[in-house]
Amino acid sequence: MGKVDAFSINGLRLGFHSADHPPPHFHVKKLGAWEIRVFIETTQEKSLDFNVIFSRKEPTSAEKTKIAALVVAYQEELLQEWETKVAYRSGF
Template identity: 40%
Template sequence: MVRLRAFQLAGCRLRFHTGDHGPPHFHAGVVDAWEIRVFFLQEPPGYEVKFEVKRVSGRTVREILKLAAAHRAELFEEWERSQADE
């Protein structure tokens, strides 16, 4: 796993998995609580829930999606690098 450099969000773990499948996405979550996949190249960015033990708040999802849209180009560069590190 590679930590996102484009942005961080307090309380969330934001990572790329090396050698991950497409489409380009990153994983956002809180350990042992929830994890989502964020598809940042979609317009607007989309997401899917990977798991939820505790429900992810709508406010948190909206903030992650807003940041993903604002940093789309940087995220794509990071995605490509993370896949090359496989």
């Protein structure tokens, strides 16, 4: 998994899967607790657009708010990283 370079959050792993699929997104993991897929283009400052990959617990409201604010602040950089780090293959 290619690390997100635009920003980091203590206690969380942020990364791109190298052969992933659209829409542009990245994965956030809290070890032993949860993993979510965060959608870059549709996240808003106070509304994190995500789905759960794995969950023993849900991300807290504070965690979701922090991630959403950073995604909005670094949206352009995240989209550039998606283009560079993700080799989407359509199967054709």
